[in-house]
Amino acid sequence: MKKVFVFVALVLQTGGVINAQFQFTPHAGISITKACIGPAAGAGAQVGVDVRYSFNGQDKGWALQSGLYYQQQMYIHGTLLEYNYQIPGDDAIFATFISPEAPDMLDYLPEGYKMHSIDYINGKYREDYLSLPVMIQYAWKFTPDIRFHLSAGGYFAYAITNRVKRTCVNVNAEDLTQVTQTEYKHRTGLHHWDMGFICQTGLEVKRFAFLVNYQTNLYRRNSGSAYNLASFSVGYTF
Numbered sequence: 481m482k483k484v485f486v487f488v489a490l491v492l493q494t495g496g497v498i499n500a501q502f503q504f505t506p507h508a509g510i511s512i513t514k515a516c517i518g519p520a521a522g523a524g525a526q527v528g529v530d531v532r533y534s535f536n537g538q539d540k541g542w543a544l545q546s547g548l549y550y551q552q553q554m555y556i557h558g559t560l561l562e563y564n565y566q567i568p569g570d571d572a573i574f575a576t577f578i579s580p581e582a583p584d585m586l587d588y589l590p591e592g593y594k595m596h597s598i599d600y601i602n603g604k605y606r607e608d609y610l611s612l613p614v615m616i617q618y619a620w621k622f623t624p625d626i627r628f629h630l631s632a633g634g635y636f637a638y639a640i641t642n643r644v645k646r647t648c649v650n651v652n653a654e655d656l657t658q659v660t661q662t663e664y665k666h667r668t669g670l671h672h673w674d675m676g677f678i679c680q681t682g683l684e685v686k687r688f689a690f691l692v693n694y695q696t697n698l699y700r701r702n703s704g705s706a707y708n709l710a711s712f713s714v715g716y717t718f
Contacts, residue, residue: 503539505530507545507715513553516706524552524606528560530680530691532609540621545631545680549611552707554604562599604647611637611695613678627684635695636676673683675699682718689715 506529514521528549535542542674566573615633623629683690693711 485631499533501534503532503534503717505532505691505715505717506689507689507713508712509691509711511553511709512706513555515555520556522554522606523602524554526551528611528713530715538621539627540619543617543619543629545613545615545617545633546660547613549608549613551611551637551709551711552608553607555606556604562601564596564597564599565594567593598651600649600651601646603644605642605644607642608638608640609637609674609687611635611676615678615680615682617680625686629682629684630679631681631710632679634675635676635678637676637697639672639674650708653710672695673687673699684717687717689717 506527508527509523511524511526513524514519526549528547528551530545530547533544535544563654564573611631614710615631617629617631619629674697676695676699678693678695680691680693682692691711691713693713695709695711697707
């Protein structure tokens with residue numbers, strides 16, 4: 481009987497150590513993504529869970545942090561202008577994309593052509609990722625109820641879907657009156673895998689966590705896919 485009590489005590493003690501070493505923080509919030517070139521910043525959703533393993537079994541000092549995030553990376557394209565021109569009497573229409581900052585297209589029309597119409601094109605581009613961070617964390621315990629931490633490391637991500645939504649407003653070139661408005665959605669080819677640098681700062685008051693993440697990709701940056709992402713979320717630590 482004595483051996484049974486000793487065994488139970490050891491199990492309970494081991495369970496307490498494991499519980500102290502592992503902590504879970506589900507959280508939800510928003511992510512703001514800005515590509516290094518082109519699109520403007522866009523806001524999407526982020527939900528996930530952080531898993532922390534404390535090396536000393538306490539809420540302060542060094543720890544290993546991982547987890548799993550679902551992120552919506554949203555990009556908003558600024559207005560693009562598509563100038564449509566033609567030869568008088570010919571039904572063929574030619575189009576040229578140009579940004580709003582470019583010079584007046586009328587000054588660059590080929591000889592003998594006239595402006596037919598202008599398309600104002602706005603678009604939203606969204607990619608949904610599952611992201612796995614791996615970070616080293618250091619935490620300070622200011623009071624029994626207030627904890628602050630800094631984490632840094634890398635992440636691996638997998639794109640599960642993407643969507644493009646564009647709105648095109650066609651305007652008559654002579655009197656600038658609207659002719660048509662068209663909306664369309666489609667999917668583009670996915671670059672499924674991504675990886676990069678991630679860091680996090682967090683404040684825990686009692687068990688409520690206020691988290692700020694920053695990440696930037698290191699893979700495919702030379703292909704025009706570089707981006708920066710900041711997320712703000714609220715969670716609860718178990």
